[in-house]
Amino acid sequence: xxKKKLTKTLKDFWNGKPHSGEEGGRRLGDLYxxxxxxxxxxxxxxxxxxxxYMYNIWGYNYVHMVLDILKFSNNPIDFIKGTWRYRWMxxxxxxxxxxxxxxxxxxxxxALRASAWHYxxxxxxxxxxxxxxxxxxxxxxxxKENDAYRHTIFANETTCGTLFYPWKDAGYQxxxxxxxxxxxTCHVNSHTVLNxxxxxxxxxxxxxxxxxxxxxxxxxxxxxxxxxxxIIITCNEACDASVSTHTLxxxxxxxxxxxxxxxxxxxxxxxxxxCMNEIEEMWKFIEEQTGVPFSWESMKKYLxxxxxxxxxxxxxxxxxxxxxxxxxxxxxxALFRIYSTQYGIQGDFWEEASEKVKxxxxxxxxxxxxxxxxxxxxxxxxxxxxxxxxxxxTWAYNCWGLNTxxxxxxxxxxxxxxxxxxxxxxxxxxxYHMWAPMRRMAVGGMHHxxxxxxxxxxxxxxxxxxxxxxxxxGMQGVHGLFEDEFRKRNINAxxxxxxxxxxxxxxxxxxxxxxxxxxxxxxxxxxxxPSLLDFDDSMTW
Amino acid sequence: MKKxxxxxxxxxxxxxxxxxxxxxxxxxxxxVIFFFDLDGKLLFNVxxxxxxxxxxxxxxxxxxxxxxxxxxxxxxxxxD
Numbered sequence: 001x002x003k004k005k006l007t008k009t010l011k012d013f014w015n016g017k018p019h020s021g022e023e024g025g026r027r028l029g030d031l032y033x034x035x036x037x038x039x040x041x042x043x044x045x046x047x048x049x050x051x052x053y054m055y056n057i058w059g060y061n062y063v064h065m066v067l068d069i070l071k072f073s074n075n076p077i078d079f080i081k082g083t084w085r086y087r088w089m090x091x092x093x094x095x096x097x098x099x100x101x102x103x104x105x106x107x108x109x110x111a112l113r114a115s116a117w118h119y120x121x122x123x124x125x126x127x128x129x130x131x132x133x134x135x136x137x138x139x140x141x142x143x144k145e146n147d148a149y150r151h152t153i154f155a156n157e158t159t160c161g162t163l164f165y166p167w168k169d170a171g172y173q174x175x176x177x178x179x180x181x182x183x184x185t186c187h188v189n190s191h192t193v194l195n196x197x198x199x200x201x202x203x204x205x206x207x208x209x210x211x212x213x214x215x216x217x218x219x220x221x222x223x224x225x226x227x228x229x230x231i232i233i234t235c236n237e238a239c240d241a242s243v244s245t246h247t248l249x250x251x252x253x254x255x256x257x258x259x260x261x262x263x264x265x266x267x268x269x270x271x272x273x274x275c276m277n278e279i280e281e282m283w284k285f286i287e288e289q290t291g292v293p294f295s296w297e298s299m300k301k302y303l304x305x306x307x308x309x310x311x312x313x314x315x316x317x318x319x320x321x322x323x324x325x326x327x328x329x330x331x332x333x334a335l336f337r338i339y340s341t342q343y344g345i346q347g348d349f350w351e352e353a354s355e356k357v358k359x360x361x362x363x364x365x366x367x368x369x370x371x372x373x374x375x376x377x378x379x380x381x382x383x384x385x386x387x388x389x390x391x392x393x394t395w396a397y398n399c400w401g402l403n404t405x406x407x408x409x410x411x412x413x414x415x416x417x418x419x420x421x422x423x424x425x426x427x428x429x430x431x432y433h434m435w436a437p438m439r440r441m442a443v444g445g446m447h448h449x450x451x452x453x454x455x456x457x458x459x460x461x462x463x464x465x466x467x468x469x470x471x472x473x474g475m476q477g478v479h480g481l482f483e484d485e486f487r488k489r490n491i492n493a494x495x496x497x498x499x500x501x502x503x504x505x506x507x508x509x510x511x512x513x514x515x516x517x518x519x520x521x522x523x524x525x526x527x528x529x530p531s532l533l534d535f536d537d538s539m540t541w
Numbered sequence: 542m543k544k545x546x547x548x549x550x551x552x553x554x555x556x557x558x559x560x561x562x563x564x565x566x567x568x569x570x571x572x573v574i575f576f577f578d579l580d581g582k583l584l585f586n587v588x589x590x591x592x593x594x595x596x597x598x599x600x601x602x603x604x605x606x607x608x609x610x611x612x613x614x615x616x617x618x619x620x621d
Contacts, residue, residue: 036585038578038581038582038585039577039578039581040577040578041576041577041578042575042576042577042578054571054572054575054576058575059571059575084595087592087596090592090595090596091589091592091593091596094584094588094589094592095581095584095585095589097580097581098578098581098584101578101581189589191589195596203605220604221604221605222601223601223602223604250609251604251607251609252604252607254607254610254613255614256614256617257614258617277620280619281617281618281619281620284619285617285619288617541585
């Protein structure tokens with residue numbers, strides 16, 4: 001008996017404890033400190049994976065964050081000054097390694113290695129943007145408009161980076177105003193954004209519009225947007241509330257501004273022509289403001305790199321849809337795709353990560369390694385995800401064996417942009433622009449939101465995680481239609497209510513409770529790890 | 542086997558021993574920080590509250606006092 005116990009202890013030490021409770025279980029929920037979500041201690045993943053995590057993920061990323069700052073910053077002192085000046089920087093980005101922890105908890109083997117590369121690319125892209133903000137910010141340079149300032153173009157975060165490739169080789173930097181101060185912060189530290197939501201409500205705006213628009217405006221209300229560019233391109237983010245955001249941005253930024261709308265009805269060919277004209281007008285605005293003409297060569301060069309990245313993604317999706325060997329977990333898949341397609345080719349980070357992931361993926365295929373062996377259901381996640389709990393899918397796999405294979409965020413820009421002629425490029429560019437985040441498959445009309453059924457079949461999924469953004473008037477309008485379709489098609493689907501960045505409206509614990517209820521009362525299943533059913537992480541990042 | 546008595550060999554041996562000792566000790570410290578999430582605890586309990594206090598008390602420009610000058614810049618239209 002003692003020998004058997006010793007053998008099991010040694011086995012657990014060497015390999016890490018098994019996933020499920022039946023086999024002795026690793027009880028990941030017991031690792032959390034109450035409320036804070038901090039770890040009493042990190043998970044022992046077995047000798048190989050624990051030390052891989054410690055050196056190649058935790059240590060590697062700490063070191064490379066510093067190296068990235070040295071690489072992208074014109075003067076590292078500016079980085080320190082910026083951290084001291086901007087809340088979204090100091091409060092948010094220091095705990096970035098804990099963001100890895102939340103997304104990669106319980107993940108082992110090839111899935112751990114591959115998913116971490118997606119995170120690495122996102123951190124590198126974020127530091128690239130942060131450094132571009134601080135290199136050019138007049139507030140950090142005694143009010144001086146330096147060369148970096150004159151070579152930066154501010155844009156709304158849903159105005160894709162692809163549109164700015166023509167000026168890239170002339171040294172111009174596209175800088176989405178809210179992607180770092182708003183979007184990425186919510187994933188890394190969800191506390192920060194609450195200041196911006198409250199700020200905009202404090203000046204009298206109602207609390208019921210989309211909290212994304214509120215937070216983006218709040219950044220300006222609190223004067224927390226760096227002064228890093230002489231011109232601004234805004235857009236309506238395909239949402240009524242965002243029209244107000246851009247009005248406030250126009251007021252508070254007080255710079256030459258071009259509004260590039262995303263049409264609300266976009267399948268109409270006449271409207272596409274209108275959108276193409278709008279894009280060309282925006283290019284003329286940039287030409288006029290910078291004095292630098294549109295460069296077809298620059299455009300083509302970066303579009304071809306972007307197309308290659310898209311083809312790589314299709315290659316990966318082929319494996320994800322037809323086999324059990326895809327080594328990326330749900331949160332790493334979703335965030336990498338929405339971030340890379342929106343920011344575009346602004347550095348090598350996406351391509352490098354993609355190559356590394358492909359290599360690991362083909363190793364899994366060749367050696368028939370299933371990186372998620374406890375998968376009970378293949379899940380497709382649809383609509384807009386809760387930014388403060390994008391790692392719910394890591395929890396769902398650990399607790400219930402729900403493996404999120406693909407999601408709407410990954411599928412929005414499911415296209416290449418032709419580079420054989422200017423006309424074809426412009427036509428595809430208009431489509432790309434109109435398929436903006438939260439657009440095509442959220443508030444983009446019946447045809448597109450119901451693409452869910454096709455993708456479900458394509459990715460061989462048997463369950464839907466349906467996000468329910470409570471403050472999105474567009475998606476609230478189709479809630480009942482989805483319910484009807486789920487019943488009619490006999491599809492297993494659960495809802496995830498949330499308020500995008502605002503963790504106060506629906507807590508993480510409430511999201512878990514809803515999934516737990518569905519899995520027990522509808523699916524009649526037992527959890528793989530019962531320690532994860534109920535725990536208090538109300539104060540967590 | 543004849544024992545090496547040259548001072549260089551002794552010095553090298555001592556250096557390697559010291560190097561290994563420091564290497565092991567450093568890794569042990571790093572492991573403790575990593576395993577017990579000490580970096581997370583420091584950031585959550587000390588650094589974040591300190592920075593929050595700093596940002597909360599920071600003087601900020603009151604943007605609402607700035608006039609919204611609608612006619613300051615031309616209307617950028619290029620399709621006429």
